Amino acid sequence: MSAVPLRPIMLVLALALTLGACARTKEQEQTTRPGVVEATLRPYQIKGVWYYPRIDWSYDETGIASWYGEPFHGRKTAIGEIYDMNEMTAAHKTLQLPVDVKVTNLENGRSIMVRVNDRGPFVNGRIIDLSRRAAQLLGFQNQGTARVRVQVVDDQGRPGVSTLPVPTTTPEERTAAAAAPVGEVTARPLEPPPGARGTGGVPAAPKPTPAPTPVHTVPSTPPPAVVTQGAARPTAIYIQAGAFLNVAYAERLRAKLSRYGRSFITRATVDGQLFYRVRVGPLRDVNEADIVLDQIIASGETGARILVE
Incomplete structure (x- = not known):
């Protein structure tokens, strides 16, 4: 039996390892931040429905909130923490975990901060599932649901979107209406025409300084149980x-x-x-x-x- 040349095999293995490393680096850039559990950003299926989590620091949606308590109290959340229905936490289907959000009850004007550390609610028409304590503070524990606005906030409690009273852009519209890429425009000096004196020309325009990428930190503990009272309005x-x-x-x-x-x-x-x-x-x-x-x-x-x- 003739010996198999090792050089082509080694080249193939090296290429595969290089491509794998490149793909892994790109994936990490897209999905990981300090404190975010990478596994919770993978697509998952519940009752035949697929959900596609992603990092969204500009999330701002309105809809119906519910709350959950027993028998989930004491069980592990999606990121392995123990669920405590007396803490300021919540569950969301697709947001990065963990992340702080501001939840406003549009029916009475109350707002609170909660830490999203779990997945759910897997019910049509619900955008967030709050802990029992959060539902109590927002004033809808007894009725079970409330009309709410949910906004992802930074470490200073500031929403990442505009100050519009109600968001008007749906997720599918934000995806479909993405701006086209803009190419970079540069300038260079032109040579003087024949017979002209001097070397003046158009000086090269300085390249614009790119805006710094905002750095977001993720919460390590649930926010304090603080209620902010705003004005309620008809919805x-x-x-x-x-x-x-x-x-x-x-x-x-x-x-x-x-x-x-x-x-x-x-x-x-x-x-x-x-x-x-x-x-x-x-x-x-x-x-x-x-x-x-x-x-x-x-x-x-x-x-x-x-x-x-």
Whole structure:
């Protein structure tokens, strides 16, 4: 038996190791920060539904909050901590873990800070699951749900988005309307024309200094149980079933959803791009919204969600 040349094999192995190292480095840059558990950023499936966690320091959404206590008290959370229903914590389906969020009860104006350290709630129409203590302070423990706004905050408690009273950009719109990449423009001196004196020309424009990347720190313990009281305002509940660039597609979906209630199209401009949003409502309360949402999802519109405005 002839000997197998080792040099080609070694080259292949070296190339594979190099590519693997490059891919790993890129993955780490995209998903890891101090204190973030990398495993909780991987896609996962619950009851046949896939969820895709990601780091989002600009998260700002409205919807319906619920709370959980027994029998989860004393069990491990998604990042291995022990769940204490008397601490200021919460569960979210896709946010990085752990992270602090500001939760505002839009019905009474109360706001609190909580530490998201768990996954859930895996119920249609709920955007966050709060601990029992957090629900008590927000004033909805007895009713079970509340209309809320959820904002990721930095280590100073500052939201990462604008100061708009209610967010108007949906996740799918933020993805679809991403700005096109802008190339770098440079300048260089031109040679003087024949017979001209001097060497003057257009001096090279200095390259702009890139804005520093904000550094976010992750919480190590739940925030204190502090309630901030703001002004309450009237709100309405809707189901948003889709957002389209083509008005014909939006009109087709609006007609389909008319059987579930008043369906209509609203316009919204995001990053200079006009979207046509298809909604149903307003709905009387959370119970009616849950029923209509389940019907719309069962009809095939699995991306439908409850929103509060």
